[in-house]
Amino acid sequence: MQINQHWQGLDPDTRGASVAMGNFDGVHLGHQSVIDRARPHGPLGIVAFEPHPREYFAPNAPPFRLMNAEARSNRLAKLGVKQLFQLPFNAEMASFAPEEFARQVLAEGICVAHVVVGADFCFGKGRAGKAADLQALGQKYGFGVTIADLVKTGGREISSTAIRQALTEGLPREAAAMLGHWHRIDGEVIHGEKRGRELGYPTANMSVQGLHLPKLGVYAVKVDVLTGPQLGSYLGAASLGVRPMFGENTPNLETYIFDFKGDLYGQHLSIGLVDHLRPEMKFDGLPGLLVQMAADVARSREILTAL
Structure with missing residues (x-):
């Protein structure tokens, strides 16, 4: 094009x-x-x-x-x-x-x-x-x-307004029914704090600046790597939010790609939201966070492999 x-x-x-x-x-x-x-x-x-x-x-x-x-x-x-x-x-x-x-x-x-x-x-x-x-x-x-x-x-006109409302309510499948495709956030992978890597869950960080924010929380996602040597489609779990555990206040999208090895900094990704798993949570310590992250990954795998 x-x-x-x-x-x-x-x-x-x-x-x-x-x-x-x-x-x-x-x-x-x-x-x-x-x-x-x-x-x-x-x-x-x-x-x-x-x-x-x-x-x-x-x-x-x-x-x-x-x-x-x-x-x-x-x-x-x-x-x-x-x-x-x-x-x-x-x-x-x-x-x-x-x-x-x-x-x-x-x-x-x-x-x-x-x-x-x-x-x-x-x-x-x-x-x-x-x-x-x-x-x-x-x-x-x-x-x-x-x-x-x-x-x-379903008796109502399809509109961007109705899609925004579905996403705000954490209903990406309802949004997808109006879109004809998964709602996607596309952009360049940027450097983050690298906390996910330290915790055993390296994530690709992307800005959501200028976009309507879907309901914050953790999602099961489909991932397309659009540029670079790892070009292809993958599955993953993503956190959309402000990272309250670490006192952040600027929303971003952090995606953990299953069974993936490699450096994606500077590459362009397209993240498709499939299911909203849970809202953002603040944990008392890292052990609780790690247990929940493992559960999120397991649940995301279950959902995505059933598609």
Whole structure:
């Protein structure tokens, strides 16, 4: 998949794409339905924004994103997307009236052949443009537009909001039913305090900065190592939280990968949350912590091998 960080000066081979357009936070089943509607009309592309417009307009609001840009691009590549137009959402982008956006960005910049959006799609300054407006502008500027119906499951619409709620409640399988895949946290392995190694459970540490936090605690997880010599899929147990045993206060994700040997510092991992095993706990001493860690690993193995 080719990632384009702008809409101007693009290579000629990016022209004529059939694009699904939106923020695609989570790339859930509703998003996938929009993407599937774009497939028949030309080389498959995505028009998305980075940062998320909500982050641009409210930079100090609590983190809400289900995915960072890396996780989103990884998921879109798995869906067969050929061109990702990851447009910078800045003062210029925020200032475009709906017609300016359709003409300058879609028609003249990206040179789209077809655009697919969800029925609730809004665009342009002040979110003034609606899906029907885009259809009319497509006719004016020479690209097709399809409006995809919203997707429901169990009688309710699939949304990033509903997925966030399921994760907040510690229900990753409920979230996965709406996502169509495990909820994943992707990123680079960073240096931690190396306490896990000293305790016999070496962990890969990853930042969760800027992301909506699922319920804190211990999870059974599926692990994909995306880069480096240990490339592949593994099973593990992960702790998401602030490590109260050691007086920490910045949340991170620490993953113990079963039967794994090697150095993962600087490599990129994708951690899929399968089951929430227990909340974060503070122990009176290391013996109690070690007993619980052994139990967490055993329970995670049991759950994951049954999948």
